Amino acid sequence: MAKKKIPAAPSIRRLPSYLHIIQQVLKDGGDYISGTVIANELNLEPIQVRKDLAITGIIGKPKRGYPIKELIKAIEHFLGWDSSRKAVLVGAGNLGAALIGYDGFRDHGLNLIAAFDKNPEKIGKKIQGIEIFSFDIVSEKIKKTSAKLAILTVPSADAQETADLLIKAGINAIWNFTNVKLKVPEHVTVQKEDLSSGYAMLCVMIQADALDKKNA
Template identity: 40%
Template sequence: MIGHSAKIPLPSLKRLPGYVHFLRSLKCEGVATVSTTAIGRALRLDPTQVRKDLACTGAEGRPRVGYRVDDLIVVLEEFLGWRNVSEAFLVGAGHLGSALLGYEGLRNHGLDVIAAFDSHPAKVGQDVHGVKVLDIERLPGLARRMGVHIGVLTVPVDAAQEVAERMVEGGILSIWNFAPVSLQLPEKIFVQNGELYAQLAVLLRRTEEAVSRKTPSTPEVA
């Protein structure tokens, strides 16, 4: 459930996980209260921005004292939906899908992948990091029956559109798409692109440029 009814700007929402990570580390160190100035210094953000971001979540600090670390963690985690973990289906139990299934951090960040799907007979029936791989044909029915609203898409690029449509058929509302293709889906469906390969392509290119900057004939990304 959404913890607070305020509108929150997208950049603010994207900064919230960083705050929680930092607050958890403070908690481990036994720190009881924290100011927006201290948060800003640690995360290299303007304290006024931090204050605004936190205000969107309904968190309340006290003048001179700041925020109680424990309370602030709870407010932010509730706002982010990390305290009521959302269930998700993952499709594509290949290299990336398996890595994501093995990444225990997802659950701490609100996402619980409860089943995986694949079309390959050799993969169906297997157990990947404790998650059962089912036949893709069963996805729409199971998603409807179990009320699963999130799909994680880690299939090859040429299968992505078709699988996404199966997800939508099953009532899935949001897709985390790791296939490097732009999906065409009804407007009400939210697609978050993973951009892993795009990030990697830019990273490698920039590195090559930096390495070859010693020679004068270096190409650059425009």
């Protein structure tokens, strides 16, 4: 049941921030953008940026760089952000509500069709235009809409049980914001977000800075 590894994971993770910068330059009226400009903006090496962008199939032109519109298309196509993807959000607590409000989704092809919660006080309400339905009808809704992607923001204690139910209803991709490592069948893709990873990075950077100052 070993999941295939995505080899270029760190490159893929950087693509959205490239896209963000490139779209900014497009707005400002640019036609071409060089890897060096992107690199400087993000404190990366230009060679790294060129390598990362190459995974989308695009190659820059010497001296001019990348044609912006083609570059945007290449990145969006590589990420599948140029087509729409129906999704449900399960668990409309604080984190769920924060995610519903996240602007990036619509631009990236994520079509959030409904949210679900067990709390009767929340049911029937809307967050940013997305209605919250009773958790009791989540399976029915998934089957009816053929949504394949679920954003999982339930309490960790409910995570596995909820995931099992969603998968049974037809979900094959879970964006997991709980801290449970879900056990899922082979055909299901899980992306686990872990806040403590970013916090670990921050703590190590703080310590490295403190050390630098001591040695200076």
